[in-house]
Amino acid sequence: MDIVVFGAGALGSLVGGLLAREHQVTLVARDPHARRVAGQGLRVVGELDAHTRPRATTEPTHEDLSCDLALVTVKAYDTEVAAEVLAAGDPDLVCSLSNGLCEGTLAERLGDRVLAGSATYGAELVGPGEVRCTGVGRIHVGEFADDRLDSDEDDAASDRAERVAAAFRECGLDCTADPAMPRRRWEKLAVNAGINAVTALARVPNGALADGPGREVARRAARETARVARAEGVDLPDERAVDAVDTVVAETAANRSSMRRDVESGNRTEVDAINGAVVDRGRDRGVDTPTNRTMADLLRTWERNRIGE
Ligand SMILES: NC(=O)C1=CN([C@@H]2O[C@H](COP(=O)(O)OP(=O)(O)OC[C@H]3O[C@@H](n4cnc5c(N)ncnc54)[C@H](O)[C@@H]3O)[C@@H](O)[C@H]2O)C=CC1
Numbered sequence: 001m002d003i004v005v006f007g008a009g010a011l012g013s014l015v016g017g018l019l020a021r022e023h024q025v026t027l028v029a030r031d032p033h034a035r036r037v038a039g040q041g042l043r044v045v046g047e048l049d050a051h052t053r054p055r056a057t058t059e060p061t062h063e064d065l066s067c068d069l070a071l072v073t074v075k076a077y078d079t080e081v082a083a084e085v086l087a088a089g090d091p092d093l094v095c096s097l098s099n100g101l102c103e104g105t106l107a108e109r110l111g112d113r114v115l116a117g118s119a120t121y122g123a124e125l126v127g128p129g130e131v132r133c134t135g136v137g138r139i140h141v142g143e144f145a146d147d148r149l150d151s152d153e154d155d156a157a158s159d160r161a162e163r164v165a166a167a168f169r170e171c172g173l174d175c176t177a178d179p180a181m182p183r184r185r186w187e188k189l190a191v192n193a194g195i196n197a198v199t200a201l202a203r204v205p206n207g208a209l210a211d212g213p214g215r216e217v218a219r220r221a222a223r224e225t226a227r228v229a230r231a232e233g234v235d236l237p238d239e240r241a242v243d244a245v246d247t248v249v250a251e252t253a254a255n256r257s258s259m260r261r262d263v264e265s266g267n268r269t270e271v272d273a274i275n276g277a278v279v280d281r282g283r284d285r286g287v288d289t290p291t292n293r294t295m296a297d298l299l300r301t302w303e304r305n306r307i308g309e
């Protein structure tokens with residue numbers, strides 16, 4: 001496959017670097033990372049080990065963007081720009097692995113070429129040209145557009161999702177084509193809504209939510225997310241969302257969540273696409289989301305002061 005990875009920071013470099021084992025991959029990244037990858041290739045260290053030679057550029061051409069698959073791995077708040085740039089090319093398929101509900105923004109410009117995706121691999125950029133795998137996880141891809149989804153969730157995944165998953169597996173990535181991506185996206189949103197904001201605000205590792213008051217706040221945020229999902233027609237029971245939070249807390253106990261890392265390094269967070277999205281969609285559907293609203297307000301207060309508005 002001819003694959004473009006748009007926004008090759010930590011996750012995009014890990015996935016793109018591994019995909020370059022078998023496919024023609026172009027990383028769209030920023031310098032000095034792009035320059036180093038173009039010159040010396042990309043090193044994957046940590047829990048996985050690889051040295052591959054994807055192409056890398058800061059300014060993709062129309063030809064670069066006319067590929068079989070464009071993987072979007074920018075932070076959620078950069079999705080609109082990613083959609084705009086990709087729409088100037090001609091990718092056959094586009095799939096976001098970002099957290100938050102980013103597919104709608106992509107579909108506005110790229111239509112039914114958009115697949116939904118989610119990733120639980122852990123990645124950190126060590127420096128230019130080098131990415132560390134901090135956790136071997138799983139990738140799921142599947143249909144996003146309503147008119148392409150089968151009503152029976154037990155049905156097989158679509159052919160095009162199967163094709164993408166097979167291309168990932170060829171390179172050693174654990175990837176499954178999922179016929180029930182809407183539920184998976186909302187379940188992941190519940191996990192992020194529960195864990196990320198609480199750990200960022202309380203400055204604790206994920207494992208601190210295994211018991212005590214932090215656990216209760218995370219569970220409340222996840223239950224609210226499940227209620228909004230159901231109001232949108234997605235079958236996500238409260239217990240399933242809460243179990244997902246508990247499982248990820250146990251599996252990533254020693255991790256600093258991405259939102260905590262953002263806050264501790266003074267960077268913008270993805271709160272708008274996570275807790276903010278739960279609040280906004282809840283408001284549209286008449287579902288109250290007080291826990292998510294409070295956490296989103298607190299994080300936005302921090303963000304506004306960080307950038308001196
Ligand atoms: N890092 C991880 O372990 C995981 C991350 N995610 C999600 O994946 C997304 C990406 O996360 P990270 O890779 O950690 O973030 P990151 O900040 O390391 O990577 C995003 C990259 O996109 C680049 N970028 C943005 N706009 C660009 C443009 N117009 N042209 C070229 N490059 C551009 C940025 O420079 C940055 O390097 C987030 O939504 C995150 O929540 C999901 C699962 C795991």
Ligand SMILES: CC(C)(CO)C(=O)C(=O)O
Nearest residue numbers: 195252255256257258259
């Ligand atoms: C799953 C979790 C919570 C792991 O830390 C994550 O996705 C994140 O930190 O953004």
